[in-house]
Amino acid sequence: MVAVAFTLAIGVLNFLNFSIPGIFMIAGMVSWAALKSGQHWLFAFGVALTASAAVGVAVYFLTYRPSSDSDPEVPLVSSLGFLVLLENLIVLWLGSDQQSYPALIADFNFRVGSIIVGGAQLLSLALSLAFVFALSLSLRFTNLGRQVRAIAESRRTASILGVNVGSVVPRVFVLSALFTGAGGILFAISYLQVSSSMGESIGFKGISAMIIGGMGNIWGAVAGGLLIGLVEILSTQFLGADFVNIGVYGLLLALLIIKPEGLFGMAAAREKL
Amino acid sequence: MNELILDVEQLSACYGRVEALIGVSLQVARGEIVTVVGANGAGKSTLLHSLLGTIAPTNGRIAFAGEDISRWPIHRRIDAGLVLVPEGRRILVSMTIEENLLLGAHMRQDKSAVRREIDNIYDRFPNLGRRRSHGASCLSGGEQQMLALGRAMLAKPQLLMMDEPSLGLSPLFVSKLFELIKDYNREGLSVLLIEQNTANALRIAHQATVLELGRVAMEGDAAAIAGSARLQEAYLGGAAHEVTEADKRKWIGRRS
Numbered sequence: 135m136v137a138v139a140f141t142l143a144i145g146v147l148n149f150l151n152f153s154i155p156g157i158f159m160i161a162g163m164v165s166w167a168a169l170k171s172g173q174h175w176l177f178a179f180g181v182a183l184t185a186s187a188a189v190g191v192a193v194y195f196l197t198y199r200p201s202s203d204s205d206p207e208v209p210l211v212s213s214l215g216f217l218v219l220l221e222n223l224i225v226l227w228l229g230s231d232q233q234s235y236p237a238l239i240a241d242f243n244f245r246v247g248s249i250i251v252g253g254a255q256l257l258s259l260a261l262s263l264a265f266v267f268a269l270s271l272s273l274r275f276t277n278l279g280r281q282v283r284a285i286a287e288s289r290r291t292a293s294i295l296g297v298n299v300g301s302v303v304p305r306v307f308v309l310s311a312l313f314t315g316a317g318g319i320l321f322a323i324s325y326l327q328v329s330s331s332m333g334e335s336i337g338f339k340g341i342s343a344m345i346i347g348g349m350g351n352i353w354g355a356v357a358g359g360l361l362i363g364l365v366e367i368l369s370t371q372f373l374g375a376d377f378v379n380i381g382v383y384g385l386l387l388a389l390l391i392i393k394p395e396g397l398f399g400m401a402a403a404r405e406k407l
Numbered sequence: 408m409n410e411l412i413l414d415v416e417q418l419s420a421c422y423g424r425v426e427a428l429i430g431v432s433l434q435v436a437r438g439e440i441v442t443v444v445g446a447n448g449a450g451k452s453t454l455l456h457s458l459l460g461t462i463a464p465t466n467g468r469i470a471f472a473g474e475d476i477s478r479w480p481i482h483r484r485i486d487a488g489l490v491l492v493p494e495g496r497r498i499l500v501s502m503t504i505e506e507n508l509l510l511g512a513h514m515r516q517d518k519s520a521v522r523r524e525i526d527n528i529y530d531r532f533p534n535l536g537r538r539r540s541h542g543a544s545c546l547s548g549g550e551q552q553m554l555a556l557g558r559a560m561l562a563k564p565q566l567l568m569m570d571e572p573s574l575g576l577s578p579l580f581v582s583k584l585f586e587l588i589k590d591y592n593r594e595g596l597s598v599l600l601i602e603q604n605t606a607n608a609l610r611i612a613h614q615a616t617v618l619e620l621g622r623v624a625m626e627g628d629a630a631a632i633a634g635s636a637r638l639q640e641a642y643l644g645g646a647a648h649e650v651t652e653a654d655k656r657k658w659i660g661r662r663s
């Protein structure tokens with residue numbers, strides 16, 4: 135999910151939005167705080183998603199828009215600043231401890247052969263795939279989706295054709311933030327842990343998944359994410375838990391050397407970073 | 408004279424830091440084809456982009472269908488019927504042919520009419536229809552130009568602006584293209600045509616304006632302009648088709 139959010143931001147906006155891991159964390163922590171204060175889970179998730187969207191809008195107005203005429207590095211740095219700000223706000227508000235997230239789904243594990251499958255994880259995976267599927271369909275078949283893709287290919291051509299770039303782009307920001315927020319909630323549900331720094335490692339993995347899958351390609355990002363998950367599990371299994379990150383980033387390095395445009399990427403998309 | 412669809416008064420604009428348009432006035436009457444000709448660097452493209460709104464003019468007034476649109480954003484001008492077929496066609500190659508056409512109609516709500524018009528375009532250009540769900544990158548230059556024209560027509564233009572549509576096309580496609588422009592014009596479309604291919608443009612146009620270094624050098628009846636000696640010697644005697652670097656330097660020198 136995070137990789138898809140990054141892909142949306144980069145592919146469409148040509149903007150590596152570093153606040154995305156922050157939004158991921160916000161959704162996890164806000165929903166945790168709401169649940170802890172005794173709210174219904176629907177309400178908690180609603181609040182978390184609203185907060186995510188609000189942060190997305192704030193990032194648009196405070197980082198992307200003021201610097202849209204300057205170098206692409208400018209919003210990149212200011213969104214990184216947003217990430218630090220968000221993390222520290224949450225530390226101030228909810229503390230920096232790892233918090234345990236209530237189990238919302240009865241813990242049902244089942245075995246397929248010799249593999250144990252966690253029910254919550256499976257549900258998260260299914261929901262993520264459903265969201266991504268819905269996103270990809272709407273990019274493909276709706277009017278707004280076509281406008282977004284036109285902007286992704288060429289902002290200038292899109293505006294010559296009358297696409298109102300100034301109104302489509304903020305909507306992409308909100309969509310990307312909602313995606314990230316939903317990802318944060320699903321993460322919390324399946325791992326039952328949240329903390330103010332939960333976004334960081336996920337952020338790096340999200341960027342890696344996006345690069346592995348090929349930038350600007352939504353299903354590539356999904357495939358990259360699944361591949362990273364698989365490598366994590368396999369390296370835990372065969373090399374031990376200490377080697378997880380070596381396995382993941384080793385894969386990234388190897389792939390960048392062998393196929394720098396990513397698994398499903400087009401060569402041109404690389405210029406966007 | 409008919410009612411004016413476009414009335415440009417004293418328009419000035421910069422292209423980068425160069426003053427590319429200096430006090431240009433231009434009228435297009437409803438139902439007319441008007442062509443703007445002139446050598447490279449005369450300000451033709453700057454004129455079109457100022458009209459569309461991608462370049463902000465420094466001075467002057469643009470009236471379209473009786474309304475002052477000088478301050479309107481691009482999408483509002485297109486919605487009102489001022490549509491550009493851009494230079495180089497600007498087909499979106501990551502999309503299919505059909506998606507390119509649908510993108511042209513993205514502001515319209517009348518889905519069934521859009522569908523009918525797309526089918527008409529496929530009838531007109533079977534090459535597009537046969538490959539409607541293929542990527543637009545598979546088209547030849549001429550077919551891309553037809554697609555760009557179709558896409559612009561789906562925005563329901565009242566005035567169609569075309570920027571060098573014959574550039575890079577085979578002679579066969581050029582004559583096909585000009586026939587098509589004439590057809591659309593006979594169906595009531597007003598056209599503002601910018602061309603390096605001056606002979607063809609003057610043949611189908613009613614009125615013509617000659618731009619030289621950002622100023623209007625001549626204007627009037629297209630046939631009269633085509634026959635004028637000054638036009639022949641100044642811009643069009645072969646030089647306008649192939650502008651050399653030396654020519655460009657000379658013109659830039661004259662400007663400063």
